[in-house]
Amino acid sequence: MTASWALISLTEFIAAVGRPDATPVAIDQAVVSIMETLDAEASAVSTDDHVEFALGFGRRREPPYAHLLEISLSDASEADIDGIGFCHVVRVDVEGTGRHLLFARTTDAFTTDEVAFVRAVGRVLGLTYQTRDVLQRERDRASRDSLTGLPNRSTLESHLDAIIRNVETTPVTVLFVDLDRFKLMNDSMGHSVGDVILTTVSDRLRTAVRDNDVVGRLAGDEFVVICEGISDAGAIELGERIQASIGKPIRRGVAELVLTASVGIAQAQIHDSAEQVIANADLAMYRAKQAGRAKIEVFDNELRAAVIRxxxxxxxxxxxxxxxxxxxxxxxxxxxxxxxxxxxxxxxxxxxxxxxxxxxxxxxxxxxxxxxxxxxxxxxxxxxxxxxxxxxxxxxxxxxxxxxxxxxxxxxxxxxxxxxxxxxxxxxxxxxxxxxxxxxxxxxxxxxxxxxxxxxxxxxxxxxxxxxxxxxxxxxxxxxxxxxxxxxxxxxxxxxxxxxxxxxxxxxxxxxxxxxxxxxxxxxxxxxxxxxxxxxxxxxxxxxxxxxxxxxxxxxxxxxxxxxxxxxxxxxxxxxxxxxxx
Known part of the structure; x- marks a missing residue:
């Protein structure tokens, strides 16, 4: 590999992985191009405990992950790799990420220039992963509630809008969960206790719902559960399960806090927006509070007429x-x-x-x-x-x-x-x-x-x-x-x-x-x-x-x-x- 060819290859690699929107697939493909530049038969990206990406292991159905992990954690320059045989190895750390980059070939040993080239690739790859991680954290902050880690209103509405398109084949139901008299407790006991209540409730909601249900927090003490493929009776049963879970005492020192929740349920219609379905469930919840709190109400034609009015x-x-x-x-x-x-x-x-x-x-x-x-x-x-x-x-x-x-x-x-x-x-x-x-x-x-x-x-x-x-x-x-x-x-x-x-x-x-x-x-x-x-x-x-x-x-x-x-x-x-x- 000549110096000019290495420079061209490195430039192309930077162009491929240096974009803020570089996907994991794009990064993997860029690593493959480096493997081809080095005339290597195999490549892998791994952490200390698992292999994230591996390619080029003969007729094996899957790469020898355990063996690759062992090699990537060593300083060996030669190895007998299952599916390839005896080969020369170059391995570098992907800086700042805890990852390792590995290339292997059966021909000549890697030259000093090639090792330096791989190190440069590792540094670029490290910056790429770090940038991607930062962007992912920013996306998480923008899409998730900072206190509970649950999806926020924007994320919930985007998800709901997407699944409503298939509502004719798969029913979509929203449960609006609101804690009763939370503001009174928050004011009288302090916001730190209020935060404990909210995080505890969010954990209990995750446990109470089905595996494919989406739980989110709108604001304050307002939570939403989005369900696909659930019957009316099933939604009410889920609401009761949520109420029972929230109603378990929360212990604070020698004191116990006992909560109740009002739940509103609304079925999405084909022409509804996410905002409208959530608003309908909110109205049903409001009627539940008017009925005496700790109740479950379903949005119906009477409430729909009230909305129109x-x-x-x-x-x-x-x-x-x-x-x-x-x-x-x-x-x-x-x-x-x-x-x-x-x-x-x-x-x-x-x-x-x-x-x-x-x-x-x-x-x-x-x-x-x-x-x-x-x-x-x-x-x-x-x-x-x-x-x-x-x-x-x-x-x-x-x-x-x-x-x-x-x-x-x-x-x-x-x-x-x-x-x-x-x-x-x-x-x-x-x-x-x-x-x-x-x-x-x-x-x-x-x-x-x-x-x-x-x-x-x-x-x-x-x-x-x-x-x-x-x-x-x-x-x-x-x-x-x-x-x-x-x-x-x-x-x-x-x-x-x-x-x-x-x-x-x-x-x-x-x-x-x-x-x-x-x-x-x-x-x-x-x-x-x-x-x-x-x-x-x-x-x-x-x-x-x-x-x-x-x-x-x-x-x-x-x-x-x-x-x-x-x-x-x-x-x-x-x-x-x-x-x-x-």
Whole structure:
């Protein structure tokens, strides 16, 4: 082999293996070309424990792997190789990879120049393998979840799109698995515990599914299992197996964490996209949570119709905002027992051009599910500020915000801007947010409450008692007031538990210095019952103060809202009611 021929061969080898997209087959073929350049009868690439590639061993059905591995780990320049016989050997390390490159021929021994040439090939091959390994790690990082190592959303959707093409011959099913109350555990126990939970669940999912099923993590506590060739009954059985696996206790020191999961199942249709099938399974999972958590639901025609309806409502809501079809109603909030109107709550209605006035219950849930709720909420706030600014002597106005809008990181700066644009004093605006929404992320909610109150805007917890928080969380949330849900007001006098809850909230309100609004007051008798609970709570507090020889403080402020004081009315009528009442 001449020097010029070696240079040409090495250049061709570099061109073949130096591309970033060089495949293992291309690398093997390039090694074969070097074997031909050296007039060698055999070649091999091996690691310390196995042979990756071998070629040229006479009539043997397969190369003598064990023998080749033994030679590649030695410094021998000659060997008797099965299938070739006695031959000369040149062996070099493929730098930086733990691999070895071997060539063998039965003719002359390898010259010094040929050995140097093989070393150069080994160095190039080492750079090639290292580059390929780096690129593979980058591809893995791009395609896999960093915490669990599972395929991520992009990888799952690509795989799902590919197999949906054959759905007519091989059914494709997606299971959407969501851990129940994971956010609560993550917030209360710390993110390190949350990570342990997620990695444990991912391991259990891998074990619970079939060998050919694909498990991936979408985000947070959301996992997906993609199945081919599974029946409806088989998918439900798999969902139950997954729930049983996740439900095994996770031990952390002396404590045990017991998890549950809600599962949604969706079958792919021929014209579905991967994104649509996952969304369908997500909807089924959401219905499982609504059914009480730890349930399994299957996406069906009813849910499909709901999806179509939601898309239609979403499109019409966008038009409604553009055409200014959302209108404000107000309902008075009164002081008890005087019944003096002290503020108003703004309620939204949709003045639909075809169907007329639509209540919030018929479009707000759809807006929340579609993610369009923030645009709706902000439109309501702007209308409310405009309403306040238009009054000569305005009353404070409260506006409900969804959990999504409330935790939006841009909300505080947007509120500050909106107040300034409309020239409204911050103390005239109160933000109401439900107890359930606050409990989704306690730490984030507490921070947001503080930031909003720093603007001078009040924050009130709405529908208190319907969520899963405890009275202790009232200390976590530094709010201005609490609205007791109408269900407790309705059962005052007939349900001991309701009276006890109202009394406990009043006691906490007095200790923390916030106001109480009783929702759903429809009868005068309910006022008497509220005042009675209020009076008894106050008496107990006064006795405790006397016993401690402390200076008495002002009693908690009690307010009422409901049909007894006024039904929701358009803002023009509401303003007239307020003027008459005053």
């Amino acid at each position: 939601r898309l239609r409502v979403d499109q019409e809501l966008r038009r409604a905002l553009e055409q200014d079809e959302l209108v404000l109603y107000t309902q008075p909030v009164v002081a008890l027992p005087s019944r003096e109107i002290v503020s108003e709550e703004v309620l939204v209605r949709w003045n639909h051009p075809s169907t007329g006035i639509i209540g919030p219950g018929d479009f707000i849930p759809d807006a929340e599910e579609s993610g369009f709720i923030t645009a709706v909420d902000r439109a309501i706030v702007k209308k409310s500020l405009k309403y306040i600014a238009g009054q000569a002597d305005p009353l404070p106005v409260s506006v409900n915000l969804s959990g999504r809008t409330f935790t939006d990181q841009t909300l505080v700066s947007w509120l500050e801007y909106a107040l300034d644009v409309h020239g409204v004093r911050p103390e005239l605006l109160t933000i109401e947010v439900t107890e359930t929404a606050l409990m989704e992320n306690i730490a984030a909610a507490a921070t947001q409450i503080e930031l909003i109150r720093n603007l001078g805007v009040a924050v009130v917890i709405d529908d208190f008692g319907t969520g899963y928080s405890s009275l202790s969380h009232l200390q976590t949330f530094d709010v201005d007031g609490v609205k007791i849900d109408r269900s407790f007001v309705a059962s005052l006098g007939t349900d001991v538990r309701s009276s006890a809850i109202v009394a406990a909230v009043l006691h906490m309100a007095d200790a923390l210095g916030f106001v109480i609004v009783a929702e759903g007051v429809e009868e005068s008798a309910q006022i008497d019952l509220l005042l009675d609970v209020h009076r008894r709570t106050t008496q107990h507090q006064e006795l405790a103060i006397i016993a401690r020889m402390e200076q008495p403080q002002n009693s908690v402020a009690l307010f009422g809202q409901g049909y007894l004081f006024g039904r929701p009315a358009p803002v023009e009528v509401g303003a007239t009611m307020v003027l008459k009442a005053s």
